Structures are given as C-alpha cells and as structure tokens.
Amino acid sequence: MEQKKCKNKKCQRPLPEGYKYKYCESCRNMRTEHIKDFGKKALGAAVLIGGPIITIATKGKIKPNKK
Numbered sequence: 001m002e003q004k005k006c007k008n009k010k011c012q013r014p015l016p017e018g019y020k021y022k023y024c025e026s027c028r029n030m031r032t033e034h035i036k037d038f039g040k041k042a043l044g045a046a047v048l049i050g051g052p053i054i055t056i057a058t059k060g061k062i063k064p065n066k067k
C-alpha cells in the first residue's frame with residue numbers, strides 16, 4: 001500500500017497506516033486554529049455589519065415610545 005503523506009505541501013510528513021485524515025496531527029491543529037481565528041473574525045464582521053442593520057430594521061418595525 002502506498003505511504004500516505006500529509007497533504008500540506010510544506011509538510012509532507014508520512015502519515016501512519018489507517019490514518020483517517022489527509023493532514024498530519026500538527027497540520028490539523030494548525031488548520032483548526034485558522035478556522036477558529038476565521039470564525040472570530042467572521043463573527044466580529046457580522047456584528048460590525050449586522051449591528052447597524054439590526055438597528056435600522058428594529059427602528060422600522062418597533063417604534064420607540066414617543067412622549
């Protein structure tokens with residue numbers, strides 16, 4: 001059977017037989033970190049972009065109490 005290698009071109013570390021992932025452990029950890037980081041950024045952007053939109057939307061639907 002062909003020796004599996006980490007799909008990361010910079011890594012190319014041989015993977016153990018029966019290893020179910022395409023990336024080695026350290027690369028997988030790195031990718032997870034990236035995804036986490038991206039998630040945080042996406043969430044931050046969503047809050048930045050979504051905040052004013054929600055404010056505008058609620059202003060249109062929910063009228064503030066006028067005295």
Ligand SMILES: [Zn+2]
Pocket residue numbers: 006007008011012013023024025026027028
């Ligand atoms: Zn790797």
